[in-house]
Amino acid sequence: MTPFVADFLIPVGKIAAVILYPMGMVVVMIWLERRVVALIQGRLGPNRVGFQGILQPVADAVKLFFKENIMQRQADKFLFNISPVLVMFSSLLAFCFVPLGEPIQIGSYTLTLWIAESPVGLLIILGLSSISVFGVIFGGWASNSKYPLMGALRSVIQVLSYEIPVGLTVLTVAFIARSMDLVEIVRRQESSGVWYGFLMPVSFVVFWISAVAETNRAPFDLPEAESELVAGYHTEYSGMKFAYFYMAEYAHMVLVSSLVVILFFGGWLPPFPSVKALSFLHAVPGFVWYLIKIMFFLYLYVWIRATFPRYRFDLLIRLVWKWLIPLSLVNFLAIALVRYLL
Amino acid sequence: MALKEIDLNMGPQHPSTHGVLRLKLAVDNEVVLRVVPVIGYLHRGMEKLWESLTYVQVVPLTDRLDYLAALSNNLGYVLAVEKLAGIEVPRRARYIRVVLAELQRLASHLAAVGFMANDIGAMSVLLYGFEAREDVLDIFEEYCGARLTVHGIRIGGVPHDLDGALVARIRTVIDGIPKHLADIRTLLDENRIWKGRTVGVGVIGAGDAVDYGLTGPSLRASGVPWDIRKDIPYSSYDEFDFDVPLRTNGDVYDRYFVRVEEMYQSIRIVRQALDGLPAGEISARVPRVLKVPPGEVFHTIEAPKGVLGFYVKSDGTDKPERVKMKSPSFINLQSLEHMCKGNLFSDVVGILGSLDIVLGEIDK
Amino acid sequence: MSRLRRFLKMAFLLDILQGLWVTLRIYFSRKVTIQYPEQVKEPAPRFRGILRLFRDDQGEPLCIACKACQRACGTNCFDIEGKKEEGSKVMRPVKFDWKLGRCSFCGFCVEVCPTSAIRFSREFRLTGVGKEGLFFHLPDMYLAGEALQEHLCAGCRRPK
Numbered sequence: 001m002t003p004f005v006a007d008f009l010i011p012v013g014k015i016a017a018v019i020l021y022p023m024g025m026v027v028v029m030i031w032l033e034r035r036v037v038a039l040i041q042g043r044l045g046p047n048r049v050g051f052q053g054i055l056q057p058v059a060d061a062v063k064l065f066f067k068e069n070i071m072q073r074q075a076d077k078f079l080f081n082i083s084p085v086l087v088m089f090s091s092l093l094a095f096c097f098v099p100l101g102e103p104i105q106i107g108s109y110t111l112t113l114w115i116a117e118s119p120v121g122l123l124i125i126l127g128l129s130s131i132s133v134f135g136v137i138f139g140g141w142a143s144n145s146k147y148p149l150m151g152a153l154r155s156v157i158q159v160l161s162y163e164i165p166v167g168l169t170v171l172t173v174a175f176i177a178r179s180m181d182l183v184e185i186v187r188r189q190e191s192s193g194v195w196y197g198f199l200m201p202v203s204f205v206v207f208w209i210s211a212v213a214e215t216n217r218a219p220f221d222l223p224e225a226e227s228e229l230v231a232g233y234h235t236e237y238s239g240m241k242f243a244y245f246y247m248a249e250y251a252h253m254v255l256v257s258s259l260v261v262i263l264f265f266g267g268w269l270p271p272f273p274s275v276k277a278l279s280f281l282h283a284v285p286g287f288v289w290y291l292i293k294i295m296f297f298l299y300l301y302v303w304i305r306a307t308f309p310r311y312r313f314d315l316l317i318r319l320v321w322k323w324l325i326p327l328s329l330v331n332f333l334a335i336a337l338v339r340y341l342l
Numbered sequence: 343m344a345l346k347e348i349d350l351n352m353g354p355q356h357p358s359t360h361g362v363l364r365l366k367l368a369v370d371n372e373v374v375l376r377v378v379p380v381i382g383y384l385h386r387g388m389e390k391l392w393e394s395l396t397y398v399q400v401v402p403l404t405d406r407l408d409y410l411a412a413l414s415n416n417l418g419y420v421l422a423v424e425k426l427a428g429i430e431v432p433r434r435a436r437y438i439r440v441v442l443a444e445l446q447r448l449a450s451h452l453a454a455v456g457f458m459a460n461d462i463g464a465m466s467v468l469l470y471g472f473e474a475r476e477d478v479l480d481i482f483e484e485y486c487g488a489r490l491t492v493h494g495i496r497i498g499g500v501p502h503d504l505d506g507a508l509v510a511r512i513r514t515v516i517d518g519i520p521k522h523l524a525d526i527r528t529l530l531d532e533n534r535i536w537k538g539r540t541v542g543v544g545v546i547g548a549g550d551a552v553d554y555g556l557t558g559p560s561l562r563a564s565g566v567p568w569d570i571r572k573d574i575p576y577s578s579y580d581e582f583d584f585d586v587p588l589r590t591n592g593d594v595y596d597r598y599f600v601r602v603e604e605m606y607q608s609i610r611i612v613r614q615a616l617d618g619l620p621a622g623e624i625s626a627r628v629p630r631v632l633k634v635p636p637g638e639v640f641h642t643i644e645a646p647k648g649v650l651g652f653y654v655k656s657d658g659t660d661k662p663e664r665v666k667m668k669s670p671s672f673i674n675l676q677s678l679e680h681m682c683k684g685n686l687f688s689d690v691v692g693i694l695g696s697l698d699i700v701l702g703e704i705d706k
Numbered sequence: 707m708s709r710l711r712r713f714l715k716m717a718f719l720l721d722i723l724q725g726l727w728v729t730l731r732i733y734f735s736r737k738v739t740i741q742y743p744e745q746v747k748e749p750a751p752r753f754r755g756i757l758r759l760f761r762d763d764q765g766e767p768l769c770i771a772c773k774a775c776q777r778a779c780g781t782n783c784f785d786i787e788g789k790k791e792e793g794s795k796v797m798r799p800v801k802f803d804w805k806l807g808r809c810s811f812c813g814f815c816v817e818v819c820p821t822s823a824i825r826f827s828r829e830f831r832l833t834g835v836g837k838e839g840l841f842f843h844l845p846d847m848y849l850a851g852e853a854l855q856e857h858l859c860a861g862c863r864r865p866k
Binding site for chain 3: 395396398399400401402403466470473476480483484485486487488491493501502525528529532533534630
């Protein structure tokens, strides 16, 4: 391995992968969401553009590309333009810290399947994904119109409130795994033989609900609901900028799914990783298991969206402050107590 | 602390206003203070137009009023004219009219529940309701040729007979509707999100409801047991055994629940009517050119949306002198402000959906 | 006991899970969508499609220009003139103008026609691109299928 390859090509390749992997998943999600929601509703969804409609995202992208980029005269140009970028930036940057598998040996070179590993990787990801709040509020403010501003404010309150249960539940995982390094957490799940999702179901459920609320998805999508009065912070955006918001939401969903899988469902581990009789499952590469699990959670996102009505804003806030935060606090204390006693 | 009022406009083009309705809202920091509906965007001059048509030619145009329950409009007008002209409708025709009217009630309530759920966010319920509604519309297509603008009743009786094949088909359809309803109910009835959005929202008490002239399922959800089919029976409704669902809270949840229960009762009525279908003529002998003796009549029926009334004034010729239609949605819309006051403005859409209005019959 | 049951149902998200089960079941069920235009649903026999004039078994037109349809129509779609030919016992229409744009598909003309000359067809594909396509003269009233579609597209200003 020449220094050129090891120090230049491979990092550039990893950066390209970190951009292409979520973007590729976003493209898949656009198709998946429309097809799955349609099938749940008893109809077929897009099935004409390409085989079973898989080229539909291409058609959507081309359509959005050709739309006119409208901006109000009184809008704040800089903030208006930068907010889609901020939202996308925060999701993509967090992907640098998401590991995709155990390092691979190629000859004498160890290829690590992540861009960066940090002993506090969990904290960094949570912090980076919170930058998207700025994008939302700049977008609402810069649109210079009362409906987007109100939608943006609601979205900000929602995201900030739901950060708390997210933090508390991932702390329980960090507690049990004695580490905040994501790779270490997966390795601990392998050595302990049980995925944390089954060990701490309350943590998982609270984390999942809060994560769905963090990503502004149904049933917590009042800030961007189509049939309500206020159409949300991306009302005034059209064309490619709107596409950016749209894609950033999906990228954030993929990030959250990756996090759930790593923290609670063993990342790239096959089921029952330490059972000798099922060791043939290790023949399937870890990345495949990882993808299967992520796809399951993405399906779950879409399934939930198609089934439930929307929470009204005050009910949403009441849910988090009266139920989820006390529950996650109690859960955290219980786990800490168990850890202390055992 | 002074109120900071913001004026919001839910314009005529809006995904959830069930037609071209404009709502001017005055909002104080999310709480609704005033709601002023602005209507007239769909006015077509129906009542004036009817004065230049004969009594028979008016019937197909009444389809276009409440287009989600077209046959009820037909029935209301036809019954008013028959009362004025003194036409006696044979018993078989009355039973067939009951079957068709109750099927139309099923279709209308399925659409109403679906739209209400869609406005609150449960998109799939809309499509499940419409899938059930498709079966009912297929029956109408078999019977009279059209699914929406049915024109399925004539002055004097009905245009076609219900033969054995059609009766069997109707039975199959009404046996299948409860399965669709069970799915919808599982998704909505006990769902905590649905209950959080609808219980205690848009409340109107019994006294206020009667003062505002509210009728139909919305009135029965507030606890007032007024149903024209029971209190002033028409078209042999008094020969059938059915219950009138009643709830007491008068909120959005109760208005949804009453409509669901009414669907079960409609299925019951259709079964009784099909089982007891008498032999006989399907239409009275009505002259080709119908001249109605001078006089005036006001006749009401229980349309799916409320009490539908037709006032017909005749001057002895074959064209009516004046026809006035009292549409339930027009009167029900008055109570929207009372229901919305004090609620958050994200509830306005849900409350409007629970009132179940159709702009076609508001604007005429 | 019932309070405990209600608490357990709420804590274990029973209503949520029941809703998810319903949608999962429907996700895997067979869909009733008919994919137009490859699949077409045949309308019912009494379906009120576009009005057409019909001929009898010998190929003679059934219409006797009695103008009953014109009198019955509530929207003034018809403009009919008839003439009795020499040596013939029946009137025949010489002008039969019908406006599709005014028709409300109510069916009165069909009901009053003494010879069942005018009847509903089951053709529901009635889109065109020009207003001229909405006017039907006497020979046009017998068109069906492709020829009818050609007529409906009359007045198209797009270059061929």
